Ligand SMILES: Nc1ncnc2c1ncn2[C@@H]1O[C@H](COP(=O)(O)OP(=O)(O)O)[C@@H](O)[C@H]1O
């Protein structure tokens with residue numbers, strides 16, 4: 001069991017990563033933290049293994065305050081899976097997986113035997129002798145999961161582990177995690193920005209909003225049936241009731257101006273704000289962050305693809321996806337040729353969705369027989 005009690009994190013530069021998080025991830029369950037980029041999901045996760053030291057409140061693992069634990073020892077009892085799998089490129093798959101048992105004090109031979117067992121569990125035994133670069137993205141993520149399982153830790157922290165793989169493989173990985181969990185019954189804290197993934201995987205789901213605040217914590221069916229406010233309603237509803245809302249044109253979405261820069265000049269100076277790097281054909285190539293590093297764009301919002309049959313492109317859903325998956329907190333919009341058009345704000349999309357929902361309510365009311 002993982003308990004967050006009034007957990008606050010203020011970073012050295014004054015940024016509030018978490019305001020006052022209180023929630024309990026029950027033993028043997030998958031607890032999902034979901035919310036837009038920057039809402040404090042990763043920070044929450046890292047307070048558990050003390051990769052982030054909190055500034056107020058406390059975090060308890062099976063009743064024990066993690067602040068009192070030795071960090072190295074604490075981490076040996078916690079599996080950790082991250083988005084890019086984090087595999088060592090110069091170690092074969094089997095040795096990557098054996099890393100954790102070796103750290104735990106097993107001999108190399110015992111550790112390899114353990115690694116082989118876990119690889120079999122995730123169906124990767126044939127890949128044991130390969131190098132990470134020889135695997136697909138989905139296979140690398142499975143090795144990442146295998147490595148976390150190899151330590152036999154009762155607690156797993158998973159930070160957007162499936163976000164970088166394509167949608168089909170992603171569903172396979174989700175199924176596999178559910179299958180493994182049915183056998184293993186770990187206490188899993190899982191972070192994602194994708195509400196569909198949260199609802200599929202979570203026994204309980206915590207919806208977070210920017211500023212490190214918890215909006216609602218409930219089992220998925222309750223979240224869907226009784227969202228506590230418009231933010232949660234918009235967030236959980238985006239792929240369900242709203243699919244019908246053809247009368248909310250995505251064309252009503254306001255595009256905002258983002259700072260841009262030619263990609264070739266990307267390295268000349270650290271920007272004050274998140275800046276889109278454009279290639280020679282005006283197509284977005286990457287974000288340049290205020291940290292001076294290049295970051296993935298996240299999913300793009302295609303503005304002028306209004307083909308009703310296309311799923312995501314040109315729709316409010318596509319726009320919201322772009323905003324939520326972007327590290328900058330704002331999504332990048334492109335035209336049908338992939339050229340930069342502007343930025344999208346999640347708040348604008350949610351406001352449009354709300355407007356649609358109000359209309360839907362007023363349409364539904366005359367037929368409502370309740371008094
Ligand atoms: N080391 C840091 N220093 C300053 N601010 C940080 C640091 N790490 C994260 N933040 C900020 O804390 C907030 C929450 O970040 P994070 O937990 O990474 O969000 P998420 O995982 O939900 O995208 C963001 O505003 C982020 O910019």
Ligand SMILES: [Mg+2]
Pocket residue numbers: 041042043
């Ligand atoms: Mg994160």
